[in-house]
Amino acid sequence: MSEPVVLGLDFGGTKIALAVCDAGGARLGSVTIPTRPAEGARAVFTRTVAAARELLAGRLPAAVGAATFGIPGDGGVDLAPAVPGWEHLALARELGAAFEGAAVRVVTDVKAAAGIEAGSGALAGCDPGLYLNLGTGLAVAIVAGGVVLNGRNGASGEIGYNLRALADVGVPPNGRVPLEDTVSGRALAEGAAALRPAAPHLGAALDSGDPAVGRLLGAFVGELAFHLVNLAIAVDPARIAVGGGMVRSWRHLHDGLRRALDAAVPYPPELVPARYPFDGPLRGALALALAAV
Numbered sequence: 001m002s003e004p005v006v007l008g009l010d011f012g013g014t015k016i017a018l019a020v021c022d023a024g025g026a027r028l029g030s031v032t033i034p035t036r037p038a039e040g041a042r043a044v045f046t047r048t049v050a051a052a053r054e055l056l057a058g059r060l061p062a063a064v065g066a067a068t069f070g071i072p073g074d075g076g077v078d079l080a081p082a083v084p085g086w087e088h089l090a091l092a093r094e095l096g097a098a099f100e101g102a103a104v105r106v107v108t109d110v111k112a113a114a115g116i117e118a119g120s121g122a123l124a125g126c127d128p129g130l131y132l133n134l135g136t137g138l139a140v141a142i143v144a145g146g147v148v149l150n151g152r153n154g155a156s157g158e159i160g161y162n163l164r165a166l167a168d169v170g171v172p173p174n175g176r177v178p179l180e181d182t183v184s185g186r187a188l189a190e191g192a193a194a195l196r197p198a199a200p201h202l203g204a205a206l207d208s209g210d211p212a213v214g215r216l217l218g219a220f221v222g223e224l225a226f227h228l229v230n231l232a233i234a235v236d237p238a239r240i241a242v243g244g245g246m247v248r249s250w251r252h253l254h255d256g257l258r259r260a261l262d263a264a265v266p267y268p269p270e271l272v273p274a275r276y277p278f279d280g281p282l283r284g285a286l287a288l289a290l291a292a293v
Contacts, residue, residue, distance in 0.1 A: 006021050008020075018032070132241070161180070229264045243280050247273050
């Protein structure tokens with residue numbers, strides 16, 4: 001009888017990461033595919049399952065752990081505009097049907113990453129700790145007593161919906177610009193691309209020395225700092241760990257955030273990159289699957 005394996009999936013707004021591990025946690029293989037959100041939820045899910053089966057190479061997973069943007073529930077994934085129709089995809093049920101007999105665990109991606117950072121990463125031993133995700137979107141997770149705070153509806157830390165100005169008070173989300181639309185990796189990349197269309201990627205635009213890009217970055221860091229400072233005052237964390245794709249531009253982010261925290265927070269926390277800045281959600285998904293086994 002072959003040794004059991006587990007499958008981990010990280011559904012992101014721009015890419016989907018997949019990995020297979022043995023029961024001891026040793027990674028046996030991994031692959032990344034583009035999300036292609038314009039194709040819609042069903043097509044995205046079908047391509048992911050096909051990629052997973054190819055990665056499994058005929059093996060049947062004993063468990064599947066999946067991390068996703070949005071808030072997964074029984075009937076779909078709430079707060080998930082990145083892929084049209086994702087809100088109607090019953091992810092856990094669909095994965096159970098695709099991998100019959102496997103135990104299935106589904107979690108929000110940022111909370112999966114925060115759990116890994118709290119267990120063996122940059123937030124280990126921090127009580128409380130704060131995980132800030134700067135990827136395609138924007139969210140945080142609060143870790144207290146080694147446990148990631150979930151919230152009544154699983155939506156704790158969804159600061160991408162934060163109000164940006166006093167004029168936003170009392171205005172529903174569809175009548176205002178939520179924070180994530182201006183402070184996220186996607187928003188900064190789009191703004192930089194408009195200013196430096198020849199730059200091959202965001203990092204190149206930020207390194208270009210273009211004054212207009214510098215002003216764009218300054219506004220981005222300033223607004224992010226405003227919300228991070230208020231959150232740090234409310235939570236009083238020992239440390240803030242930052243993960244997500246924008247950690248590649250850490251040197252452009254750190255100083256502005258550090259100055260803001262030192263200036264305004266009564267007890268300024270440490271500010272560090274996450275130990276697993278780019279694959280935390282996938283590691284968290286694999287941990288869930290391993291725990292299920």
